[in-house]
Amino acid sequence: MDEIKSNYCHSQIEPSSLLGCSLLRKNVFSQVVFWVASIALISKAVYRLYLVITTSIEVSEPTDFIHRYENILDQLYPLCLGLIIMHFELNCSLYIKHLDCYHLIVSNHFGKASLEFVKKWVKTIRFWVIVAFIYEAVTTSTNNYLRYFNKFGFTVNMFAIVSIELIGQLSYILAIQFMIECCIYCQSTFIPSNTLLDTLSNRNKLSSPLDINRMAKSTRVYYIKTIKSIRYMDRFLAYAILVFYLYFIGHCIFVFSSTLNIGSSPYMLCYSVFRFFGESSYLVPVTYHLIRVNQLSVQIFDKVYQLSFSFNSDQSIEAINEINLFLLRINRNDVGFTFADLCLVSPSFVSSLVSISFNFCY
Template identity: 30%
Template sequence: MSQVHPELQSDNIHQPSGLFAKALRTNNKTKWLFLLLNFAVTVLHTMQAFNMHERFASLWHIYYATSYLAICVYLIFKRKTYNEFISYFEREIRAYNDSIRKYIAKNRTLITIGYPFILTLYIIYGAYDSIVIYQQSQSFYRLIIRVIWNIFKTIIYLNHYIIIQFITECCLHTQVYFKIVEDQVKSLKMSNSSLEFEEMQQIRQLYDVAIGKTRKLDSLLSWVLPVYYFTCIGSFQWNLIFIIYEYKPIHLMLMVRELFALILLTFHIANINQLANEAFNQVYSLSYKVESVEMQNEMRFFFTRIRRGDVGLTILKIVLITPAFVTSFGTLLLTIALAIPTIFKKNLT
């Protein structure tokens, strides 16, 4: 089996790194209130900016802000389910080697990159917006007010990524269960000794535990994912329409933001199913070391379970999010996006 480096056992790699995850883990009510206040301020800001001449756009902005507030409130109420999910992860990851920890660290770094990326988008737009205001007014006072306002908007809208980071990190933790299975199988393949029944059964049990934890996460995010995908894809398409119909830099920035978050989150969700199915090839390579009938039956049970291919997160427990589904759905969205210019040309002529 894989060996643990003693110097690594005391680190905190197994603990959630996101602000929202830490708030749920520690029951820190101050952080809850701070996050809820920020989301509430976003909702109030969109309501205050309501414009009857652009009522559909205004209503969409209100819905967009409210959806994130609702997700935040829902997850706070479901914190017990989340804590049960993470507690098991902490117990398991302490017992495994450096490769698992490197996998967590690498993916966690990729997730965290989202903050500077989105912040850079807001800074670029804020600088552009402030310059335009100054050129129009030639007033340093209005320039300073605009800069302060853009900083304020950057802070409150950056909170949306906190939710994205939380969901993505949950998916990462689920992936690690299947990486542990892979790690155990590789250790058995490298071993010169014959394959023992207890070792194979232990791996199969670990795979079943990984499935159970995936379903627990699916239950936690049962309506969070549908709300998020509807909001994110709707925002992407809405801003694309504005770019075509009435181009403004803000719409391009928002579209890039949504596309980045959509790709990041969907990749981590689909990767759960991918890793679960990849276990088949890993386990199949062990079949050459099987000698007894008892072991052959154990391997057959394992193959049968993996071949079902039903492990992963779902949308409303109806559609399983797999790489194949993502490819098909992405093609559909691209088709719709390419059709939008033609639709608008027909409407304008």
């Protein structure tokens, strides 16, 4: 653990997300902030869950049951988010190990391309954070107006309640930003392997058998390091990915169901549609970047498979054996993030998830 820390501290690679930076600053203040935020979220969720569960509802109005279950789901997420933050703090060694592997992979002449890839996506994520915060500000203000202030009028308490809720919503956004950033770092680790495979494919008939063997072995070593770094990150994010999908899929189902049963009010219909697309905007980028990691490994497999047919008898036996060994080592479905450690987050996983979600809606 100490060795990993010392290796990372000398690197110039630093996360841009607030959670990532806080995990690397192993001082008393950052640890206190993590534990206070975690305990505050858990305490708030437990208290509100108690209020929701103990509140009686009218049996004659079935829509109240839907709202009640939606309220319970809404309070379960801050509870799980507090546990996720606690999990991140207790297992930050996995995050540091991943960054150490990442530094080893991109510390040579491949580092520039990898860092440019990360910087490009970091700018996009920051823009997404701003848009997501604006969305949360609009929905939080509207919900509080419809629930309380439409009846009791605008008071000083309105701004206090909205501000506190926005701080909670911001913590959700920052947690999702951190998940996306972790996926982007994992994606960038494939750049050295892709570059070496392209070079190997273009020069396999021009280079000497010794150079071919050396490049093939280097590519395989880089890919093994990539797999190692992604598995560290998969273990680190396993609980967060599970909670994210369970909550947001359930939440989108409730929002979609309320859109279908909204009645004749055009304003509420527009607001429900706005909420549905807003909540879906969390699912789309996270799912895309999780799947992208698996898709990049599939691309590596396809390139190695095509490369295995491009060698002829003039190449050395060692080079051919190295490529065949590489081909045996990799698989289309062995690299990527997992859901509950049961299945790989891949396009087939997403299609199954969408089908199940629509069945619940209807």
